[in-house]
Amino acid sequence: MGPSSAPRRLSGMQKQVLSLYRGFLRAARTKSAEDRQRIESIVSIEFRRNAKEVDRKNFLYIEYLLRRGKKQLDQLRSPDIVGLSATNVSFSQTKAPTH
Amino acid sequence: MATGLIRRAIASASSRSTAASFRYVCVRTMASEAQAQQVDLKARDKTDVKTFSIYRWNPDNPKKPELKEYEIDLKECGPMVLDALIKIKNEMDPTLTFRRSCREGICGSCAMNIDGCNGLACLTKIAPSNAGATMITPLPHMFVIKDLVVDMTNFYNQYKSIEPWLKRKTPAAELDGKEIRQSKKDRAKLDGMYECILCACCSTSCPSYWWNPESYLGPAALLHANRWISDSRDEYTEERLDAVNDEFKLYRCHTILNCARACPKGLNPGKQIQHIKQLQLKP
Numbered sequence: 001m002g003p004s005s006a007p008r009r010l011s012g013m014q015k016q017v018l019s020l021y022r023g024f025l026r027a028a029r030t031k032s033a034e035d036r037q038r039i040e041s042i043v044s045i046e047f048r049r050n051a052k053e054v055d056r057k058n059f060l061y062i063e064y065l066l067r068r069g070k071k072q073l074d075q076l077r078s079p080d081i082v083g084l085s086a087t088n089v090s091f092s093q094t095k096a097p098t099h
Numbered sequence: 100m101a102t103g104l105i106r107r108a109i110a111s112a113s114s115r116s117t118a119a120s121f122r123y124v125c126v127r128t129m130a131s132e133a134q135a136q137q138v139d140l141k142a143r144d145k146t147d148v149k150t151f152s153i154y155r156w157n158p159d160n161p162k163k164p165e166l167k168e169y170e171i172d173l174k175e176c177g178p179m180v181l182d183a184l185i186k187i188k189n190e191m192d193p194t195l196t197f198r199r200s201c202r203e204g205i206c207g208s209c210a211m212n213i214d215g216c217n218g219l220a221c222l223t224k225i226a227p228s229n230a231g232a233t234m235i236t237p238l239p240h241m242f243v244i245k246d247l248v249v250d251m252t253n254f255y256n257q258y259k260s261i262e263p264w265l266k267r268k269t270p271a272a273e274l275d276g277k278e279i280r281q282s283k284k285d286r287a288k289l290d291g292m293y294e295c296i297l298c299a300c301c302s303t304s305c306p307s308y309w310w311n312p313e314s315y316l317g318p319a320a321l322l323h324a325n326r327w328i329s330d331s332r333d334e335y336t337e338e339r340l341d342a343v344n345d346e347f348k349l350y351r352c353h354t355i356l357n358c359a360r361a362c363p364k365g366l367n368p369g370k371q372i373q374h375i376k377q378l379q380l381k382p
Binding site for chain 2: 054058060061063064067071
């Protein structure tokens with residue numbers, strides 16, 4: 001095993017991302033058991049994928065994702081919502097409309 | 100002008116023919132006149148090309164936001180900026196994203212910044228092509244969701260926070276179930292405030308709102324606050340005044356009056372804010 005990869009000082013934006021992740025996990029705890037598992041898996045996949053794909057310096061996009069995530073978290077927290085689900089949409093080549 | 104001269108020349112040339120067939124001869128000579136045909140074709144071929152440089156940013160493909168240029172023939176397009184945007188979306192770039200609904204300036208969806216001034220795209224005429232390119236950007240100092248679409252949740256939450264509904268203390272049974280009466284004079288007090296369509300043009304043109312969007316309510320919300328404060332049927336006037344009487348909620352207004360300039364419906368939010376401030380002075 002190599003040395004621990006935990007960074008020593010987290011930037012403000014990194015702290016926000018982590019607190020958003022924590023918020024999602026806490027909200028998932030309030031739902032039923034199987035929904036909780038689904039929410040946790042969807043959220044962790046999304047966060048890990050973005051951590052790999054998004055450039056660390058791309059502040060504009062990270063802030064956009066944070067705002068979107070906060071809105072989704074507010075929706076999830078409401079007691080009416082029971083769970084999350086995700087579908088994959090594949091973008092096929094669409095032709096421009098010809099008149 | 101040239102066509103007129105040619106037509107007059109033909110008329111004088113064919114005036115020598117008999118009066119009965121004068122008009123027919125005239126038409127035939129004009130039809131065969133090559134020059135007249137050429138001038139007609141030129142008038143139809145002339146295209147009035149106008150350039151629009153529009154702010155583009157795609158959250159799915161996040162690069163830096165850019166101003167993309169589009170060229171439109173104004174002869175084949177309606178007079179308003181919204182017509183041009185719809186034409187660009189239909190024919191040139193279907194990925195251009197913007198909000199729109201009524202196309203007549205009553206819904207407030209198409210609010211955007213056109214050539215530096217906030218306004219409704221469906222009410223702003225396209226400037227003539229010799230005036231240079233028109234720049235279309237989203238409402239200033241608002242978070243952008245995509246292209247010209249901005250995040251209005253903070254704006255709507257501020258409107259919600261002033262409780263824009265009628266509140267009464269006397270129970271409805273006392274009024275024998277009929278409507279609450281209001282004199283014409285009292286109803287006239289609401290003119291200039293009820294017409295607000297919540298397009299956010301005024302709030303996003305206020306520099307004070309740019310620097311404090313979360314704490315300052317903004318001209319639109321304060322205009323509506325005054326609408327409910329001035330409503331004679333509402334009985335919670337004092338509570339409403341106390342709710343707004345905050346250093347940040349109301350007194351971030353420094354009478355910059357950009358709001359009155361930007362309002363596409365011609366309202367004056369600055370004047371309504373002054374009215375609230377004056378009411379606060381009463382003990």
